[in-house]
Amino acid sequence: MTTSPCAETTIAPADPRPAAIRALLEDNCIVLIGMMGSGKSSIGQKLAQRLGLKFIDADVEIATAAGMSIPEIFAKFGEGYFRDGERRVLYRLLNGGPMVLATGGGAFLDPRTRRRIAERGVSIWFDADHDTLLRRVRRKSDRPLLQTEDPSATLRRLMDERNPVYATADLKVVSHDVPHEAMVEQTLALLAERLPTLACGAKRPFEDLPTSMNQFAPRRDEPLHRETVRVQLGPRSYEILIGSGLLSEAGERIAKLAPGAACAIVTDSHVAPLYLSPLQASLEASGLRSAAIVVEAGEGSKSLSVFGRVLEEALAAKIERRDVVIALGGGVVGDLAGFVSASLRRGCRFVQIPTTLLAQVDSSVGGKTGINSPQGKNLIGAFHQPSLVLADIDTLETLPEREFRAGYAEVVKYGLIRDRRFFEWLEADGEAVFCGKPEQICAIAVSCEMKACIVGNDETEQGERALLNLGHTFGHALERLMGYNSQRLVHGEAVAIGLAQAYRFSHRLGLCNSQDATRVERHLERVGLPTRISDIPDFGSDAEAVLEAMRQDKKVERGALTFVLAREIGGAFVAKNVDAREVLAFLKSEM
Template structure:
């Protein structure tokens, strides 16, 4: 079993990675929780695959377990859906020693974490991510949120889980499109922090799904990089902002096209290419570096825009980004492979040049 620690003082927690760990999850959870009740929040895609097996295991360990299912997809990250889950928590009589377990992808993790952070001002939270994107990114670091129609993740909190349990076997049931979107976040770590990892991905990314040892390495290295960044900057006051490379444009694309038109990772993939293009046009990186970034991203997600977005709508959506300060849109731009910088002086003209056909 691989174990990575997210070092946050009293809020520190482990990330466990192992094939088949889902079958033994109840014993691990018992080590970290003394309460009796666990509310499992999952979605309509995952419930029949893993939720019932997991709930049965928790029941056998002595937990009183309840399962609440939300529709799969970004639309479930809403205040209306959150209210439904608050009421479910009340119906099940969850108390402050109870825990909420997120079983699913990033949407479920963000939504369940938001409930855990705010129900009774915070109860126990466990992340059991079942998608590659969630395993390497959203399950680690404690960002929890719901969307508003005009802005993604704008209502949320920093709320760390007590533990993260990653079973790569859950990726066997993942559709190819969703596996591919997770690769985007894996690539991001190489660009922002580890040139050697980026180079390794250039060689091995095409066979990651078939090679279990390489897949575990990619998950582990991604989690190590994110854990190190979060340990230095839990509340995104500085360094942690680098994790948002590709997300300024990516989140805006999701909002403009309507949540669900593009998968989150697909939107971020496009955002990474567009933001690398801004860096190229600014002279921060050379053309060879840009082409390597573009090539690796497109080898994972060969996606194009559904249609050209309205420029004003796209820039307006970016203006709601959480990273913005003093009404200036903030971008994370590559300066070389393995290093990025924070820029708040990007003009509308530069943005439009980058997304132009």
């Protein structure tokens, strides 16, 4: 019997280019830039499939996060607000490892975004001529910048403005009216040819990174957007207003709460020369009488003696129960004035006008008030919620850089508690919080939203609210041992050391991995914050002394130590009955 030979089957060899491109990219991204209608999204999806990478459309991410479409964001808040949000989203996405990322048409114009793209990837400009772009987009209604009487002229103007910036991209692909597969093949071939000789991401020489912060900067015709966060406490609910120019509106807003009231303004010797007169003028213009009570700046004013003096001066100013105590200053003033307000005539209304970043994101919200004693920090006080919080970011302009950094530690804390994406945004864009008002508004609003949510669920710290003490058990002990000497250690610096220690201690206990502990430490160091006890000038106490100071912490129950520890970034939890021997061994290793 004979058998017929089998027909030979030819199997096409696998395309080696995708694997080679992925290897060359390492952790960097392919970032597609260009005008609307250039094919970034449609071609980008198919390119990502060929490369075996994930595809993300930044505009989709922005719309999803905002809960509204791009045209709706433009219509409600304006282009400037959209661009600020776009930059923050892109910073976060560029931390996400290798991917194909399609950006909006205006994203690459922002010099900070261009620099971040250069640091984290390779940029490809999809270039198309005017007629091709117009033909692709004219039938669509989702292009807010083209909703004009003459879309063709508007498109030409945008191209004239943007193309010189697009031309600085690493690579360029001409977008024709050809099948998408042909465009993908063209892009794939260009990447395979150029990537081996193109330094991208972390391998890019520093001098090749864009440095100009003004060239081609987007226009900012719109006023800064404000944020409002509401603390939900039933009939005692109140609003936190965050934005620029709020100090001049204080009188009008307080008069709505307490028409015709008298106000006792508690402030300190640093803040009074800067902001007391504008506040009093605003109050007077709204028919509110005010008396100023000035204390010395610094933690030393959170004492029984100063508390008593401020109470007496408020009574002498004839402040009655339905009148208002206003805290104008940082955390010290807020804590002191709040305790005065809680005690004066058994409680009167209270308004917080925080002037430091730390106070705006933390101490002004939630109703914790108090003073220190020789036995520990904030051991004497009361829960007394404000009726209103006005966080005017303009006051941060006069804040010393050291104090701003210290406040930033509390911002980082919120990302570490239970918002990993917020921490990742800070990792990517933290430096911008130090100089950009939109970023400051965003950081303050996110921090306040998280604190408001926690306070609304647990006002008097019976459970969840203890999470807000992440880093503070370590930090408060260090402050006490330093005698609350702000020349050597301010509160936010102590918190920064405490945050890093909380993650290192969590890793020592096998709760979280070393990578997360290292990320926390590196980010704090990158913005200039201390992360170790050895960073404190002339710290002379030993591990046993630090442990003893911790035993005075407010979270101690029947002598047992309570810590806020972490399983991961964004995964903090309250740990009760922590073994003091473990703590002591850790402290000895730290010192």
